[in-house]
Amino acid sequence: MAQQNGNLAMWQDDGASAESKVFLGQILALTGSEVSRTKHLPGQGSGFVHAHRRNEEVYIVTQGKGWLYLDGAEIPIGEGNVFRISCDGRRAIRAVNDATLVYYCIQADGGSLVQATRDDGYRLPERATWMKE
């Protein structure tokens, strides 16, 4: 559990499929979150609306423009947008007609985060080659 682990993997993307989705959980042996990357070609998107049982989701849009369907509303989204959707949010996403949409989605058990960043990390005395004495 507490062992160091650095596992590098390149995203796979055939560049042609209407939807390409990669889940990282198994690739990286994740235990605290599930992370996926989704690409929708122009005009393409989720084929259904869904919600979640336990997991809170964070979305990060890294490329393009699209629409987020959320609880009956359709909201424009684009590169740089980030948003949280709680379990009950009824959601779906599509790309606009003239741009490919790429986003990451992070799932984590709602309420599971015990400590936040500044309390959880601690400095160590060792140095990387680029750190001055």
Next chain:
Amino acid sequence: MAQQNGNLAMWQDDGASAESKVFLGQILALTGSEVSRTKHLPGQGSGFVHAHRRNEEVYIVTQGKGWLYLDGAEIPIGEGNVFRISCDGRRAIRAVNDATLVYYCIQADGGSLVQATRDDGYRLPERATWMKE
């Protein structure tokens, strides 16, 4: 807790600071993970090595090239690389001398994920405007 919530926020980036870092936890009221975006200008990077008490980290490199210091080794990283680092991993990151490095880091309590994607999500009968009958 289980309410819907769609909270959109643009990343802020002054474009000039050697390091620019944004934490999403407070902005989006996250309860299952902490998500940050870091940008290091060419040749810049973490000033110290650190580890974590509880949180597993997932890194997603979205731009540029750099070096990951991990437990004494220095590993080349670049756009498209993703990696998990467990609590004990002794880590630091820098950009190479001729490129800006941008990455996202997801923290979640190690071992807290109860269900993964395909079990946790469930379809709903309602439809977005782009979904055919």
